[in-house]
Structure formats: C-alpha cells, structure tokens
Amino acid sequence: MSQRGESLTSQVHRALSQAITLGELAPGSLHSVAKLAERLQVSRSPVREALISLADQGMVAFERNRGVRILETTAHDLEEVFSLRLLLEVPATYRAANQMTPEDIERLRTALGSLEEFTAAKTMLEHQEMDSGFHRAILEAAGNTRLVGIVDNLWSIQKMRGVTTAGRSRNLADIHREHKAVFDRIEAGDTGGAAAAMREHLENSAQLHIAQVTGEPAEVIDGQLPWFDVYSALDGPGHD
Numbered sequence: 001m002s003q004r005g006e007s008l009t010s011q012v013h014r015a016l017s018q019a020i021t022l023g024e025l026a027p028g029s030l031h032s033v034a035k036l037a038e039r040l041q042v043s044r045s046p047v048r049e050a051l052i053s054l055a056d057q058g059m060v061a062f063e064r065n066r067g068v069r070i071l072e073t074t075a076h077d078l079e080e081v082f083s084l085r086l087l088l089e090v091p092a093t094y095r096a097a098n099q100m101t102p103e104d105i106e107r108l109r110t111a112l113g114s115l116e117e118f119t120a121a122k123t124m125l126e127h128q129e130m131d132s133g134f135h136r137a138i139l140e141a142a143g144n145t146r147l148v149g150i151v152d153n154l155w156s157i158q159k160m161r162g163v164t165t166a167g168r169s170r171n172l173a174d175i176h177r178e179h180k181a182v183f184d185r186i187e188a189g190d191t192g193g194a195a196a197a198m199r200e201h202l203e204n205s206a207q208l209h210i211a212q213v214t215g216e217p218a219e220v221i222d223g224q225l226p227w228f229d230v231y232s233a234l235d236g237p238g239h240d
Contacts, residue, residue: 008042013050015040020059020070021125021159027072030063057156073157075213081154082206088151089135090199096141097186097194104141105187111137112183116176127172128159134179138186138198158209178204 006014016036019025037047051068054060058077060068096104111134115127132155139148178201185194 009046009049009053012040012042012046013053016047016050016054017059017156018125020054025070027070030067030069032067036068057153059156075210077157078206078210078213081158082202082209085151085154086199086202086206088147089139089202090195092139092142092144092147093182093186093198094191094195095143096138097189097191099143100141100186104137108134108137108141108183108186112176112179115172115179125159131175131179138182 016025025031033044033047033051036051037044040047051060051062055062055068059071061071062068100108111130114130115134132152135151135155136148139151178197181197182194182201185197
C-alpha cells in the first residue's frame, strides 16, 4: 500500500479508492471504520480521515450508527460529471493552448506517449490513470490549481464504477486519435481548434460512457443530453 513520501492517510485514501473502483468494495455495501481498518491493517484514525475525504468526493456516505456506505454512480451522475467537465476543460484547453511553454508541451507529449504505448498487459485502471494524467497536464498548463483539484474529483466519481470505454465501445486507437487531435492543435498554438477538439473528445466519451451504463445506443444518448450544445448557445471557445 505504501508509496514513498505519501502520508498514511493518503495511502489509505488511495487503497480505499482503488478498492471501490475495482468493485472490491461493492456499490451499496455498508462497512464499519473498524472493519476497514482491520482490512488495511492500520488504526482507525487514518481510515476515518480518508473516508471523510471520499465522502467529500461523493464516493461514500456516512450513516449514523451504521457505518459508511459505498455509493453507486448512476447514469445521471455521469451526465453531471461530463457536463461539468465540458464547462471546465474546454475553456481550460483554450487557455492552455494560448500559454503553454516548451516544457509544458514536452510534458503533454510524454503523457500522450504513455497512452500510445499502453499494452494489454496493463490494467484498465492504469489506462484510466494515464488518461487522467493527459488531461491533468493540460489543466496544469492552464494555470489554475483549484481547477485541477475540481476535475480530479470529477474523475474519481467517473472511475468509481470502473467504467471505461477502452476496449469496449471503442478501441484504444480511437481514444489515442482523439487525444492526439487535442495535442496537435495545442502544439500548433491553435486555441480555438484545441478547445473544439477537447469538446469533441469529451462529448464522445460522455455518450459512450452513459450508453454503457444504460444499455442504450450512443446516438440515442446524444439526443437526451441537451447540455451538449451549451457552447453553441453561449458562443464559447472552439466555435467561430
């Protein structure tokens, strides 16, 4: 469980988050702090602190005199997550493309390369971490540290079901192609093009993620998500 330089509470938070993502702590299940501490072989204090943080992220909920319940991410939750990601990441990509340093570009290139080199020998959880790393590099280049934290929390909710479209409703090459389109526009300094590419990527991801949860075709999901046209309505970044 330990990683160098990581506090015990952070280690417990990571371990519990992964257990939820992998389904080891099933959605809807109820757990006591004592049992979780026993499971992780730590004292109750860091478990309690980690659970408070997970509750803030919407992954668990405390129930008085009963324990903590693992929350299930619904299709509606995913709709909310992706609507917020669209509102936050598209303008952030626009800003990042306008001010990225050569060092930022190389950091993003490295993140993209890690995704391109992903192999079947690695887990989908690892792919999700690499994917979020690519998006995080863009957010960090936009220069808003609070934004990075907010989107990280949204990623936590998205990952809570272990939901991924990689190798299911689309292959890894499709995902890489969308990421590369964003990278190419950023590298070219094309602010509007970068924002538009990010918008397209997030909209595609939203449709496919929600379709997997509901069992409906992605085309049907598209028609049920009116917030997709928010940038058209507001004439926001990425539209001429």
